[in-house]
Amino acid sequence: MNLLSKITTVVMVLLPLLTFSQSNEEKKSKPNIVLIFADDLGWTDVSTGNTNNGNGSKIYETPVIDKLASQGISFTNAYTNQNCAPSRAALISGQYATGIDNQVYNVGSLKRQDKRTKGFPNVPIEPFKQKKVIAEDGINIFDVLKTQGYQTAFVGKSHGTPHPLVGDFGIDLPADIHHIIAAPVNGKRTKSYYLALNSDKEGWTFNSEFVDELATPYDDEYINTILKPYHAQADVSLLKGTPKHLTDAIGDFSVNYIKENANDEKPFFLYVPFHAVHTKVTGRKDLTDKYLKRGLKPRVAEYASMIELLDQNVGKINGALKDPNGDGNYDDDITENTIFIFYSDNGGLRENDPLKGRKGKLTEGGLRVPLIFRYPNVIAENTISNQAVHCIDFLPTFAELVGVDLSKLEKKDGSNPKFEGASFAKVLTGKEKRISRKNLFWHLPGYMDERFSPSTLIQTRIGDEYYKLFYFYETEEFEMYNITKDISEKRNILDNPTATEIEIALQMNADMLAWLKSNKAPTGTWVKNGEKVPYPKANHVHKYLK
Numbered sequence: 001m002n003l004l005s006k007i008t009t010v011v012m013v014l015l016p017l018l019t020f021s022q023s024n025e026e027k028k029s030k031p032n033i034v035l036i037f038a039d040d041l042g043w044t045d046v047s048t049g050n051t052n053n054g055n056g057s058k059i060y061e062t063p064v065i066d067k068l069a070s071q072g073i074s075f076t077n078a079y080t081n082q083n084c085a086p087s088r089a090a091l092i093s094g095q096y097a098t099g100i101d102n103q104v105y106n107v108g109s110l111k112r113q114d115k116r117t118k119g120f121p122n123v124p125i126e127p128f129k130q131k132k133v134i135a136e137d138g139i140n141i142f143d144v145l146k147t148q149g150y151q152t153a154f155v156g157k158s159h160g161t162p163h164p165l166v167g168d169f170g171i172d173l174p175a176d177i178h179h180i181i182a183a184p185v186n187g188k189r190t191k192s193y194y195l196a197l198n199s200d201k202e203g204w205t206f207n208s209e210f211v212d213e214l215a216t217p218y219d220d221e222y223i224n225t226i227l228k229p230y231h232a233q234a235d236v237s238l239l240k241g242t243p244k245h246l247t248d249a250i251g252d253f254s255v256n257y258i259k260e261n262a263n264d265e266k267p268f269f270l271y272v273p274f275h276a277v278h279t280k281v282t283g284r285k286d287l288t289d290k291y292l293k294r295g296l297k298p299r300v301a302e303y304a305s306m307i308e309l310l311d312q313n314v315g316k317i318n319g320a321l322k323d324p325n326g327d328g329n330y331d332d333d334i335t336e337n338t339i340f341i342f343y344s345d346n347g348g349l350r351e352n353d354p355l356k357g358r359k360g361k362l363t364e365g366g367l368r369v370p371l372i373f374r375y376p377n378v379i380a381e382n383t384i385s386n387q388a389v390h391c392i393d394f395l396p397t398f399a400e401l402v403g404v405d406l407s408k409l410e411k412k413d414g415s416n417p418k419f420e421g422a423s424f425a426k427v428l429t430g431k432e433k434r435i436s437r438k439n440l441f442w443h444l445p446g447y448m449d450e451r452f453s454p455s456t457l458i459q460t461r462i463g464d465e466y467y468k469l470f471y472f473y474e475t476e477e478f479e480m481y482n483i484t485k486d487i488s489e490k491r492n493i494l495d496n497p498t499a500t501e502i503e504i505a506l507q508m509n510a511d512m513l514a515w516l517k518s519n520k521a522p523t524g525t526w527v528k529n530g531e532k533v534p535y536p537k538a539n540h541v542h543k544y545l546k
Contacts, residue, residue: 030148030267030402031375032338034258034321035394036314037091037273039084039157040359042348043368045277045307050074050384051370053487055354059300060307061232064315065342065372070382072340072374073428077388077466079440079459080346082366082452083107083359085132087345087391088273089160092141093134094395094419098443098519101138101417103131104160110446110524124474125454125533127446128522133162139409139417141395142269147409148402151266155210155253156273194275194282195243206246214249217241226252227286230312234290245284247276247306251313255320262324262334272317277306279349284309303350314342336376339401344369356489360451362442362470363489379428387433388459388466390440392421400425434461441515445473445522445533454524454533458512459483462504467493469508471536473523478541480505494541509541 048066049056051074056066080087086097089104097105106112110127134140140161142152196204196215204215218227218239226248227236254272261268283291283305291301320326321335347366349359357363371389373379399406400423411417426432442457454473459466465484471477480493480501493501515521516535523533 030150032267032321032334033145033150033269033341033398034254034317034338035269035271035341035343036317037088037156037271038310038342038344039273039275039278040346040349041277041307041310041344041370042350042352042358042365043355043370044352045348045350046370048074050382051076051078051372059296060304062307062311064311064318065370068314068318068340068342068374069372071376072372072379072381073383073385075371075373075389076384076386078343078369078371079367079388079390080344080369081391081442082346082362082444082448084157084278084345085160087160088158089134090391091394092161093138094141094392094417094421095138096392096420096441096443096519097130098521099418099420101135104134105130105444106446106448107159108132110444110448112448123447123453124527125446125524126527126530127454127524130446133160136162137412139411141398142271144395144399144404144406144409145269145402147404149266150269150402151261151264152269152271153257154271154273155257156250156271157275158273193280194246196246196249197243204244206249211246211249211253214252215244217243226316227312230315232287232290232308232312234286236286238286238289239284242285245282245309247274247309247313248284250274251316254313254317258317258320258334259324259326262321262332270317273345274310274313276310276313277303281306338375340374342370342372344371354488360448362444362452362455362457364483364487366451367442373428375428380430383430385427385433386464387424387427387435388440388461389424389427390421392419393424394421395419396421396423397425397428399423401428439511439515441512443516443519443521445524456512456516456521456536458508458515460504460508460511467504467508469505469512469541471512473533476536476540478505478509478536480508480541505541506539509536510538512536513538 043052044055044057045060046062046065047056047060048069050069053076081090085107086104089102090096093099093102095102097103110130145152196206199205205212206215220240223236223239250272254270257270281302283302287305287308288301291304296304321338322333323330324332324334346359347368352358352365355365355368357365359366396406396419406419409417422435422437424435427435438461440459444452444455447453456471457468459468465482468481468483470479478494481489482493483489494505497505513535525532
């Protein structure tokens with residue numbers, strides 16, 4: 001065989017291998033995505049000041065989240081809905097609650113009784129009957145990523161989204177792997193909501209087949225290899241033989257998922273909606289003891305413990321990206337090809353100063369949350385944006401980042417889905433400071449105990465300032481705030497507006513009405529006569545101007 005023939009033979013042998021290698025490289029060019037969704041973690045509950053205009057907690061310790069903020073971009077004006085189910089539904093569907101594939105406005109229903117009166121007395125409006133989960137046949141955030149070859153996983157809390165324990169959703173669950181933990185142990189909100197129980201029939205359990213294999217009590221190996229590296233100034237030896245915390249189990253499952261899929265030819269989307277720090281707040285024993293020794297009241301110590309436990313599990317997941325096989329060698333580090341996101345599902349249940357209100361309300365304390373994106377060499381480190389973003393924006397943002405044309409997607413019935421969010425991908429990458437959208441909306445056609453009644457809220461950006469206009473259907477009244485200058489929502493602008501503020505109010509009134517009409521937003525009916533509750537009239541805000 002001459003030299004040319006030998007070269008030709010070698011090339012013919014290597015060509016399929018080169019083609020396969022290029023194919024794998026192309027598939028791996030898509031970034032992995034890890035989205036951590038905390039539960040009830042407030043805007044000021046983290047110790048970094050990047051996400052909250054310098055209002056980081058002086059009590060709660062979140063060193064991992066703080067470092068994450070220094071490695072990526074933080075959003076000081078990140079929003080969700082008032083509680084968990086509508087936030088999760090909006091995130092996964094890419095639609096407001098008024099969207100055809102969403103229709104989830106509140107946890108449970110829009111007729112939540114007032115605990116103060118132990119009943120539902122004398123309400124003038126019969127609420128709209130909402131859905132409990134988003135539509136199965138809609139195109140969700142998992143479907144969008146699957147079009148680009150992503151394998152997807154969902155482990156944690158499922159409120160607002162289909163899962164096997166709510167109705168017959170066994171056929172078309174959102175993610176490829178849906179290890180969803182829907183209920184507390186024994187169905188009771190006791191301390192065992194977070195701590196595994198020992199069952200004679202099942203052994204150690206979280207009442208979930210998905211993570212029960214991780215429910216065994218803390219032992220020396222786990223303490224020494226998993227927990228000690230965090231140097232949390234806590235006595236981890238206190239944990240030996242005690243029940244496993246659900247937060248650790250979800251973190252451990254996520255780590256195992258990354259280990260199993262880090263080297264796969266397909267990119268992955270790992271969605272981790274933790275139950276922490278939702279009530280009934282139950283910290284981990286070693287961390288709770290640490291904060292009690294500092295003189296904190298038991299209630300505060302438990303909460304501080306819970307927050308730091310969440311932070312440690314963010315660290316576990318982040319560590320798995322850096323060293324997927326866990327051998328201490330970082331040659332297999334996938335951090336640079338992974339978008340890592342930390343977010344919360346609604347405002348804090350506790351104090352949220354300087355924000356007004358808490359979870360369940362449409363004031364800033366109920367809606368504004370911490371948000372961090374890290375994507376090395378794509379997102380600049382230690383940057384901060386005050387661009388307002390919302391749950392509905394994640395789906396189009398992911399689509400733009402991974403190259404999905406949303407206009408070409410079709411639902412099972414052949415119709416095109418209507419996604420209502422705006423991509424903020426160019427804000428992430430620093431190509432733009434703002435997105436073109438001016439308005440965000442919240443609409444609640446019903447009641448949630450003492451925290452909200454039928455109302456609509458519009459937030460508008462004017463230049464670099466944000467305004468909020470509330471409309472309350474029972475009283476047909478408006479309130480308006482400049483939350484850039486008045487973050488605590490103390491001054492109702494409509495009590496004494498300037499000429500410019502009147503113009504802004506009238507435009508917001510008009511935009512609110514146009515949005516309600518275009519979305520055919522439900523309002524409920526008047527109890528007195530069964531008639532539909534009307535939308536606010538055009539220029540109706542004039543009624544409140546002196």
